[in-house]
Amino acid sequence: MDSAYAFDLMPLDTPDDSPEWAEYLDIFRFSFLDNRATPEGVATYREHRRKDQAVLARITTEGPGLDGREAVAGFAAAPTTINCGRGLVDALVINTIAVRPSHRRRGLLKQMMRAQLDAARERGISLATLTASEATIYGRFGFGIATHTHPIHVDTRRLVFRPDIPVASGSVEYVHPSFLKDHWHRLVTEHQARYRGAVGHLHGHYLTDTGQWDPSENGHARSLRCVVHFSEEGEVDGFALFTPQGWHDSPITTKVRKVCAEDQAVNRALWKAMAEMDMVERLTYPLSPPGDPLAASLVDPWAVQPKEGDDPVWLRILDLPSAVAQRQFDGDSEGDVIVEIVDSMGYCEGRWRMHAKDGQGTAERVDAAADVKLSVDVLAQMWHGDRTASELALSGLLDGEPAAIGRLSRLFQVDEPPMNLATF
Ligand SMILES: CC(C)(COP(=O)(O)OP(=O)(O)OC[C@H]1O[C@@H](n2cnc3c(N)ncnc32)[C@H](O)[C@@H]1OP(=O)(O)O)[C@@H](O)C(=O)NCCC(=O)NCCS
Structure with missing residues (x-):
């Protein structure tokens, strides 16, 4: 890396009113073709990065057009855990990486990757994980696709479970997502502890899943809906989040964002509840795992149609x-x-x-x-049994x-x- 560049970590206790927060966040927003964040957006970012104990790496430089020393590359990561089949393993999750276009292909990503992975390994972390915007970037750094997910489209009129398959008894209720505040940590942790390959949720997930923040609405989520399942004892044992897409277009579609229950019988009750909503003809879901158990549990497995477009989880063994x-x-x-x-x-x-x-x-x-x-990277593809x-x-x-x-x-x-x- 050219000596004009300097690598450092932006401290999490950088004062709230420092312009560095907005500058850092904008490295990513610019590269991912988003608007600049609002002050509320910057405050939310600061809050969840602090809660996550994130490591905010950056590269600064100076030169024509720059206001003194400016950050032109960022690499945000945080400690997390991954279920590798025998409890949860400490890992590093890489959240966002971006290099300003005027500074690309000069080795800045390479430098930040080496620094973050070396530091994680020194802290005794044996795995790193990320999701990628392009499949060609991360293989060279030893990451392989460890969990495929693919979107599915579900025809609600054909979503009928086989009579020999248990669907959890109890009840469902449609609630405001904020209802989840008291239950969310327990439910996502139970799900993660149950399923191999599951990565820990971050504070940003908590804010979005409970409707407190929606980046596309720049504030509270107005479009997010929630259905929860109660066991016969009245305990919340699963939830699903969804966003209806109105009723003017055919087929009338609702986007399911997350279906979270440790017990598959509860997941089935949540799918049944969403499929039985009046008028809804199609449910779409982006997080269907390999061998999704939903289709095989139906009288008509073709009610579930896999669609193109993977959103895979990449893994790096350190x-x-x-x-x-x-x-x-x-x-x-x-x-x-x-x-x-x-x-x-x-x-x-x-x-x-x-x-x-x-x-x-x-x-x-x-x-x-x-x-x-x-x-x-090939070993990583075998790690959770995806291949x-x-x-x-x-x-x-x-x-x-x-x-x-x-x-x-x-x-x-x-x-x-x-x-x-x-x-x-
Ligand atoms: C992808 C990105 C971070 C690369 O940053 P960079 O500083 O230009 O990368 P480097 O110069 O360190 O390149 C390191 C290596 O990766 C390769 N590389 C970089 N970007 C690549 C891409 N998009 N596709 C394939 N290879 C890529 C380089 O050719 C180089 O290869 P080499 O080691 O064989 O020479 C940058 O282009 C970017 O910000 N893109 C937009 C946002 C984005 O896609 N971020 C990743 C989100 S997951």
């Missing part, structure tokens, strides 16, 4: 022995494969004996010849004898596909 130790290995049999991992950033580079027994895995450095060679080693080998991504690749597939096999409700 510390292999620690990440392996924190991952649940579901296979019954004992497994042992020597892998050679290619990692251009160096974190996981080398040969490792991957071993698992009774659900517990280990990764140890070895000198022995490798059975299978793969890049660290198997054998599937990825068909795309030419692993090098090794089919029997060894099969052993690696079985070592990483998972019982349930991953699910995630937190987009970031």
Whole structure:
């Protein structure tokens, strides 16, 4: 990186009235083709970044057209957790990255990525995660797609559950999203603890899910609606958020934003409630996971139509022995494969004996010849079971004898596909 540039972290206790907050936020708003934030928007950003204990990296420079030293690149990240099958694992979530167009392709992203990932690893964090605006950017930094999600369209008239499938008893009620304030943390945490691949929610999710903030409305959400499910004991055990799209266009459509319950029978009750709303002909939902359980539970599975356009979660393994130790290995049999991992950033580079027994895995450095060679981003694609080693080998991504690749597939096999409700 050119010496005219300087990397630093914007402190979270930067005074509220400092123009640096608006300047920092605008790096992202400009690059994502948004308007400048209102003062309320800046205040909301400040609040949720502080609550998240975010790490606000930036690169400043000076020169013609700049007002003294100005930030021209930003990389905001925060501590989070990911369900890797045996409890929640500490991770770094990368929220937003942008470099002003006049300073692109000079290595600023590369510098900020290295600084943030090095610091996370020094803090003992073994995984990093992000969602991407373009699929071509992050593979070079060792990120691979670990959880696909795809939008679905649901024909409400055909949303009828098979008679042998339980739909939770109890009741539903349509409430203002602010009703969730007392229940939201418990419900999203229960969901995350139940499903492998689920990433922790941030304070920004709390503000938007409870209707306190809608970036597109620059204030309280007026369009957001909420339905909650109550167990027979009267406890709130799930919620769904949705935005009706009016009743003038055909088919009459409601956008479902989130369906959150630990128990799939409660999820089904929430889908049933939304499908039974008068006039609504179609429900759309962007967060359908691989192997979405909804379609298979219907009398007519074709009521659920997958649509184009993935919104995947990307994963980066920073510390292999620690990440392996924190991952649940579901296979019954004992497994042992020597892998050679290619990692251009160096974190996981080398040969490792991957071993698992009774659900517990280990990764140890070895000198022995490798059975299978793969890049660290390919390992990330197998991490939550979204893809198997054998599937990825068909795309030419692993090098090794089919029997060894099969052993690696079985070592990483998972019982349930991953699910995630937190987009970031
Ligand atoms: C994407 C973005 C952050 C890249 O920043 P940058 O400072 O220009 O990136 P760097 O100069 O550090 O590039 C690092 C490497 O990534 C590559 N790269 C950068 N942007 C890329 C893109 N959009 N697609 C493919 N490769 C890209 C560079 O060619 C370079 O490759 P090399 O190491 O082989 O030389 C910047 O273009 C941007 O702000 N875009 C708009 C907002 C955005 O898309 N942010 C990402 C949101 S998830």
